[in-house]
Amino acid sequence: MNxxxxxxxxxxxxxxxxxxxxxxxAGQREFYGKDVPGWVVDSSCExxxxxxxxxxxGPSPGELYRHRHVFEAIERPRRLLLATTETRLDGSRLAxxxxxxxxPRDGTTLMTMVQWGFPSDELRDEHGHGVPHAxxxxxxxx
Amino acid sequence: MRYSxxxxxxxxxxxxxxxxxxxxxxxxxxxxLGSGPATLSQLAGxxxxxxxxxxxxxxxxxxxxxVETEKVGRARECWLGPAMTLGExxxxxxxxxxxxxxxxxxxxxxxERAE
Numbered sequence: 001m002n003x004x005x006x007x008x009x010x011x012x013x014x015x016x017x018x019x020x021x022x023x024x025x026a027g028q029r030e031f032y033g034k035d036v037p038g039w040v041v042d043s044s045c046e047x048x049x050x051x052x053x054x055x056x057x058g059p060s061p062g063e064l065y066r067h068r069h070v071f072e073a074i075e076r077p078r079r080l081l082l083a084t085t086e087t088r089l090d091g092s093r094l095a096x097x098x099x100x101x102x103x104p105r106d107g108t109t110l111m112t113m114v115q116w117g118f119p120s121d122e123l124r125d126e127h128g129h130g131v132p133h134a135x136x137x138x139x140x141x142x
Numbered sequence: 143m144r145y146s147x148x149x150x151x152x153x154x155x156x157x158x159x160x161x162x163x164x165x166x167x168x169x170x171x172x173x174x175l176g177s178g179p180a181t182l183s184q185l186a187g188x189x190x191x192x193x194x195x196x197x198x199x200x201x202x203x204x205x206x207x208x209v210e211t212e213k214v215g216r217a218r219e220c221w222l223g224p225a226m227t228l229g230e231x232x233x234x235x236x237x238x239x240x241x242x243x244x245x246x247x248x249x250x251x252x253x254e255r256a257e
Contacts, residue, residue: 005235007243009250013257021253030252031245113246118235 004116011109015102018109019077023047032057040064049074069098078102162206167191168199172208172222179221
């Protein structure tokens with residue numbers, strides 16, 4: 001079984017509201033934004049299964065990182081499943097899966113992002129199997 | 143502050159680390175060496191591999207910095223290498239996590255402003 005990176009936020013709005021803002025052009029630009037003068041975010045999104053959300057972002061037009069998320073599932077307002085590819089400045093790529101879920105919690109939304117499929121998965125799977133020293137140190141970060 | 147962490151930019155060392163760790167035999171070797179140094183013959187015993195087979199796996203681990211070896215008499219002794227390459231793997235994952243945590247924080251503030 002692959003291990004995963006999991007992130008959670010409790011957001012003061014309904015799941016439908018959070019989902020809609022997250023899939024809006026403004027929300028998507030904000031997600032990749034940064035309070036840095038000149039920071040560039042160029043985002044375009046085709047919100048349909050098989051469609052792509054593509055973002056170029058970085059400190060200047062000449063130094064842009066690129067993410068391409070292909071929608072594998074869209075279940076408004078509770079779930080998005082994306083096949084994510086990061087393209088590095090040198091043109092090489094890293095692919096992994098990203099899932100967002102939006103669950104109601106006492107009038108707010110528990111937004112959860114889970115990522116898996118990294119090249120380190122097998123490394124992380126070893127945690128708990130007795131591989132000592134630095135393996136434990138790495139696993140503690142996850 | 144510049145965006146200084148090209149997320150996903152695995153260095154050649156890190157690529158070598160992940161490649162080395164992608165094989166269960168090599169992970170088994172590291173697990174065995176975790177309990178102390180061993181010769182190639184001692185590593186080959188429980189793995190069911192030939193000496194040459196083990197040598198190849200140990201070579202890959204050695205190139206990734208995960209294992210060090212030295213010829214002692216007629217045998218080659220192996221032990222765990224400096225953990226710095228795994229430290230780099232951990233740092234990469236931590237940097238990746240920090241960036242995505244920052245994105246979620248930013249989106250959370252955006253929703254709350256929009257409400």
